[in-house]
Amino acid sequence: MPMTPANVTARRRLDEIIRSVHRLRPLPASATRLLKELDDPHATARTVAELIALDQALTAYVLKVANSAALGYLIPCASIQEAVVRLGFQQIRSLVYSTITAGPLSARLSGYRLGDQGLWYHSVAVASSAHWLATALHYPDPEKAYVAGLLHDIGKLVLDQYVMADYNQIASMMRANRLPMWQVEERLFGIDHAGVGGLAATHWQFPTELTEAIRYHHAPNADLPDQRLAALVNLANALAPEDQTEDPVLAGKIIHPTTMVILKLTPEKIAPLAERLKEGLFVYQDRLQLP
Ligand SMILES: [Fe+2]
Numbered sequence: 001m002p003m004t005p006a007n008v009t010a011r012r013r014l015d016e017i018i019r020s021v022h023r024l025r026p027l028p029a030s031a032t033r034l035l036k037e038l039d040d041p042h043a044t045a046r047t048v049a050e051l052i053a054l055d056q057a058l059t060a061y062v063l064k065v066a067n068s069a070a071l072g073y074l075i076p077c078a079s080i081q082e083a084v085v086r087l088g089f090q091q092i093r094s095l096v097y098s099t100i101t102a103g104p105l106s107a108r109l110s111g112y113r114l115g116d117q118g119l120w121y122h123s124v125a126v127a128s129s130a131h132w133l134a135t136a137l138h139y140p141d142p143e144k145a146y147v148a149g150l151l152h153d154i155g156k157l158v159l160d161q162y163v164m165a166d167y168n169q170i171a172s173m174m175r176a177n178r179l180p181m182w183q184v185e186e187r188l189f190g191i192d193h194a195g196v197g198g199l200a201a202t203h204w205q206f207p208t209e210l211t212e213a214i215r216y217h218h219a220p221n222a223d224l225p226d227q228r229l230a231a232l233v234n235l236a237n238a239l240a241p242e243d244q245t246e247d248p249v250l251a252g253k254i255i256h257p258t259t260m261v262i263l264k265l266t267p268e269k270i271a272p273l274a275e276r277l278k279e280g281l282f283v284y285q286d287r288l289q290l291p
């Protein structure tokens with residue numbers, strides 16, 4: 001590529017975006033320790049409960065979810081350990097990720113035109129849809145799909161200031177070429193929010209399949225080791241029912257052709273699936289509440 005002034009500016013901005021990712025604060029040590037424990041084959045409900053107990057906010061959240069009406073238990077949990085048994089390690093992992101990301105995901109993102117908690121509501125809608133779709137399509141770990149859905153747009157937190165600075169140009173490129181924002185980001189910045197999210201996930205040392213699901217959520221790739229995870233998030237992002245006035249193409253709510261192949265879907269299956277998803281989502285209502 002010839003080094004024109006425009007290219008130099010673009011290169012500098014890409015470097016700046018990557019530096020912004022490296023400046024992201026590390027995850028709280030308590031959360032990292034707990035996530036590691038949940039992956040340890042020797043972990044028990046007692047060792048997990050002991051680590052949860054070190055974090056007040058997480059303790060309150062775990063007890064609230066374990067005692068929520070959605071689970072249908074009549075007797076409240078007496079201890080954190082009982083709550084861990086009730087919910088299982090997979091759901092505890094989702095609650096840890098929700099606790100550490102709820103604050104940042106609730107911020108107002110002016111570049112993306114998202115008000116307070118706008119990204120949180122979208123993230124939980126996509127996470128819940130990914131969980132439901134994972135169950136419906138026999139993916140073995142629906143909670144993993146939940147976490148991937150929850151974190152899929154995390155790159156927007158970093159890219160927001162850059163989108164904000166060039167908003168008018170981005171909006172006119174979207175309208176003129178009928179492109180979703182992520183494709184315009186890629187053209188303008190050399191990276192889109194999915195790519196930035198993948199870098200952030202690497203920075204935080206998230207598991208590889210989670211990092212890849214974030215990285216490829218708009219364009220799943222059949223070569224990924226867990227190709228179905230990225231495809232489920234892509235499908236959930238497209239089908240999650242949301243109040244929306246914007247054109248679905250411009251809003252990026254489109255199913256990538258590779259998703260259809262990976263999940264063995266045909267166009268005729270989509271409308272009934274979306275209808276059943278809409279009906280199935282009420283059980284996830286509680287998860288919209290902030291931890
Ligand atoms: Fe996205």
Ligand SMILES: [Fe+2]
Nearest residue numbers: 126152153237
């Ligand atoms: Fe999204």
